[in-house]
Amino acid sequence: MMQLWDVEVKSRKIEIVLILAVFLASLPLILNYGLLILSSFSTEMVTNLDPTSFRPTIDNWILLFEGRLSVTGGVREDVVRYTINTAIVALGVAGVVVLVSVMAGYAMSRMNFKGRSLIMQMILLLHAFPGVALIIAVYLIFRATLPSDIELARIYSFAYVIVARAALEIPMSIWLIKGFFDRVPWEVEWAAIIDGASRLRVWREVMLPMVKPGIAAIAIFAFLAGWEDLIYVRTFLFDRTLATYIESNINVEFAYMPLLAAAGTLYLLPTILFFILTQRLLLETSTGGIKG
C-alpha cells in the first residue's frame, strides 16, 4: 500500500548521496559475499580483486561432493553426510523451539497467573545470559550422562546438541510468539471458550492457525540458528557438520582453497534462500519482537 511518509519535495540529490554512502559502507559485505561465491567457481581464489585470476570451473563443486580436499589428495570427506547432519541439527532445533515456544508463549500471552510479569522479565534476561558460562556445565552434564554404547552415544549427542542449542533460542522465541498471540483479538478466544472448548483445544484449533506467520518466523530463526551453529556442534556432536568440516580444514596444508569456498557457499545456500523468500518477515521480526 502506498503511504505518504514524507513530503514529496524532499531533495533527490541528498537521497542519492545517502544511497551512495550506504552502498560504500556495504561494499566490504558485498565484496566478501560476492567473491566467496565467485571463488567457488574459479580455479584460483579471486579475493585479491584481480580479474585475471578468475578462471571459471565447476571442478570445486565436483570435488566437494566427491569428498576430496584436493585434486590429488586421498582424504575422503563425506560432505553429503555433513550436510544431512547440519540439516538434522537445524530441523531438530526448529522443532524443539517451535513446540516449546508456542506452548509457553500462549500461556504468557493469554493466561493470568501470579508472577507472570516477573517470569517474562526473567525470560528476557535469560536471552542475554552469557552462554559461555552455561556451556561448561552443560558439557559437564553431557559427559556425566553419556551412554557407554558408542552407537547410542552418537544418537544421544545429536539429541543433546539439538535440545541444548534450542534452549538458547527459546527465551527470545517465547517473547516473539507471545507478541503474535497478543495481537489475536480476545473475542475470538472467548467465542471458542463459550462454544465449549478447553484452553488446550482453543490453543490448538483456534489460536495456532491464527499465529501461523509467527510460527513461521520462529521456525525460520530457530532453523537458521541450528544451521549456523559452530560452538555447540563442535563441543557436543560426535559427527561432523559443515561448520566443523570448514573449521577443521581451513589450515590443512593440502586443502584446496577454492574448494573450501565452494563448501562455504553450499553452507550459505539455505541462509540466502530464506533471506530471499522471507525478506519481509525477517526484517520485521529479526530483533525478537522487541520494538519498545
Place this chain on the structure above:
Amino acid sequence: MKKNIFSTNKVQLLIFLLPAFLIVLLFYIIPIIITVYVSFTPMRNWNIDKYFNVIVGLQNYNRLFSLITRDPVARQVVMNTVVFVAITLAINVLGGLGLALANFFIDERVSTGFRTLWLLPRMTPIAVYGLLWYYFFHGSSIGMLNSIAMSLGLIKKPIAWGQEVIPWGPWSIIIIVNGFVGVSFGMVIFYSALKSIPRELIIAARVDGASNWKLTTNILIPLLRWHLLFVTTWQLLSLLTTYAHTFLLVEWGVVSRTYGQTWALYVFNTAFGRGEQDQGLAAAAAVILVIFGAILGWITVRALGFNKMITKPKGDI
C-alpha cells in the same frame, strides 16, 4: 458434563508451561548452579570422577586475580575486552543509528535491499562468516586487504594484519568482524522506531521548512532516546558475552591469540581449548562474567520498564 482433570485452569497452565520450564531448568538453572559449584573445585581436563567432589574454596578466584595482576597474557585479556567492547559498542550504536536514518530518508525499495544485506551477517553460519573475513584479512596476497593496500602502494609485501600489527591489528579485526554483525540490531530497532513515528509530525516539520539534518537532530533523535538507551545497554551485554566469531579468528590464526582473546573467549578456551583444560578456573571467570551480565541485564530490564510491555490477560477464565 463430566469434569475432566485437564480442564481445570491450573492443570492447563502447567501443561503449557511444563516444556519451557524443563528446558529452563535443565539448560539454565541447573547449569548455573553447577558452574558456580565447579568454580570451587579444582576440575581440570573434564576429570569429573576425580575432581567433582573436591572443594578448594576460593582458590580458583585467587588464581584468576593473581593471573590478571601478574600474567601478561591474562592481563591482556582484560585490556582486549575493554577496548573491544568500548569501540564495538560505539560502532554498533552509532552505526546502527546512521544506517537506520539513512535508510529512513531513502526510497523504501532501495532501503529494503540494504537492510536485508546488513542483516545477513547475523544469520550467516559462523564458519562461513569467519571464512569471508579469513579471506579478507589473509596474510598472503590472496587477502583482499593486502591486495588493495599493495595496489595502492601503501605496502610492499603482504602483511599478516592480525599477527604482525600489534595491538591494533588484531583489535581492529575483531572489532570490524563483530561490528558488522552487531550493527544490524540497532539498525532494525531504530528503523522500525523511526517508521512508527506519526508521519504528520514529519510532514509538519517539513512544512515548517526543516532540512533532513534539522529533522534528524530536532525531532527524530530526541524521539529515539529510549531506543538508544535500550540498544546501548543490550549491545553492551551481548558484546561482553560474545565469543563465537572471535573464537574462529583466533583458531584460524587470523588474529593473534594474545591480542584477540576477550574475557568470554578466555573462559571458553580455558575450559575447552587446546592443551590443559582448566574448568575450575574457567568457571570462576564465567561466574564473574555472569555477575557483570546479571547486573547489566537487570538494569536494562528495570530501567527500560519492560514490565510495561507485558499487558495483563483479560477475562477470568
Place this chain on the structure above:
Amino acid sequence: MVSVRLEKVTKKFGKVVAVNNVDLEIEEGEFMALLGPSGSGKSTLLYLIAGIYKPTSGKIFFDDRDVTNLPPRERNVGLVFQNYALYPHMKVFDNIAFPLKIKKVPKEEIRRKVFEVAKLLRIEHLLDRYPGQLSGGQQQRVAIARALVKEPQVLLLDEPLSNLDALLRVSVRSELKRLQKNLGITAIYVTHDQAEAMALADRIAIINEGVIQQVDLPEVVYNRPKNMFVGGFIGNPPMNFVEAGVEYNETVKLIVGEDSVWLPQEYIEILRKLKLQKVVLGFRPEDVLVLKDERQVEPGSSVIRGEIFTVEPMGREVLLTVMIGETMVKVYAPPTQYYSMGDKVFLQINPAKLRLFDPDTTIALEYLVKT
C-alpha cells in the same frame, strides 16, 4: 429457554468498580437491552453472564440454577461479538459447526443443524467461503448462526450492529427482532445506541458507572425517566434541564427567571409533600411550542422566555438552541416560521410532558415519593 437473574453482582478490576451491586432479572423469552455510554460496565455485565468474567461478589442464576462459578462451556449461552470474532482460518460451515464439534455431536447431525440455522439466517450459499471473503453484514449473520446452532439457553449480543453501516443496521435490526421472537429465545443485547435499544428491546436496562439506573419498557424509559441521567441519555437531542425555584401559595408553581410555570395536579401534590425550594425542570425538545410573539401566548398557559442562539434546519423541522438565562435548551419548531439568531422567543411547555427532578439526588420527583 431460561430466565436470568443477577443478585447483588459486583465486579472490580483492581480498584475500578466496573459493575456495582447490580440486581437484574431477565424473563424467559424476553429481549432485554443493556444500554449505557462507553465504559458504563454494560459489556462487563454481559461477559459476567457469559462466564468470561467471574463476579467479585454476588450471584447469577439461570432459572433457579446458580451458575456463578460455572465455566462458560457449562452455561450453554450463545455470544455474538461486536467484531464477530469468526475463526478466520475456518470456512463458514466449520465456523458454525465448531460448537457442535466440541460437543462431539455426530457428523450427520452437525450437517443437518448447520444447514438448518444457515437457512434461517439465509447464508446457505456462503457455507463454503472463508470469513474474509464475506461482507460485514454476512459475517454478522454467520456470527449469529454460530451462536444459535448450539441452541443456547440465552443469546448474548455485544453491540452486534455497531460495525455495520447505517442503512444495513436498520434492516438487520428488524430482522434480529423477528428472529428472536420466532425462536422465543431469551436475549440480552448490549448497545450504546438508544435508538437501537428502543427499537429492539422488550425492556431496557440503562446502566451508568456500573450502576443500573432504570429497568423499564422503552416508552416508560423515554417518557418517565427515573433520573436526570436517563432523561439526558435517552432521546436525541436529549431532554432539556432548567433550574427552577418553587413558589408555594394557594397553588404551587415554578419560577424560571421572571416567568412562572404552572404544574399539573400530580406534581403539585408531590411538591407539597416534598416541600422542595428548588427543582430541575426537564422537558423534551418536541414537547415545546415555540412562539415568536407574546400575543400568541394563550392566556392562562405558562411560557418561558428566551433568546435564539443557533438555528439548525433539519428538513421536517428546525432545531433551535435557545438561551434561558444562562441555560441552553434545544427545541424543535415547525419550519413554517422564519427564525434568526438573537430573536426573542416564548417557549410553551406541554404541561403533561414536563418532568421534575430533585437537584440533589437527580431523581425524578414521582419516583422519590413512591419509594
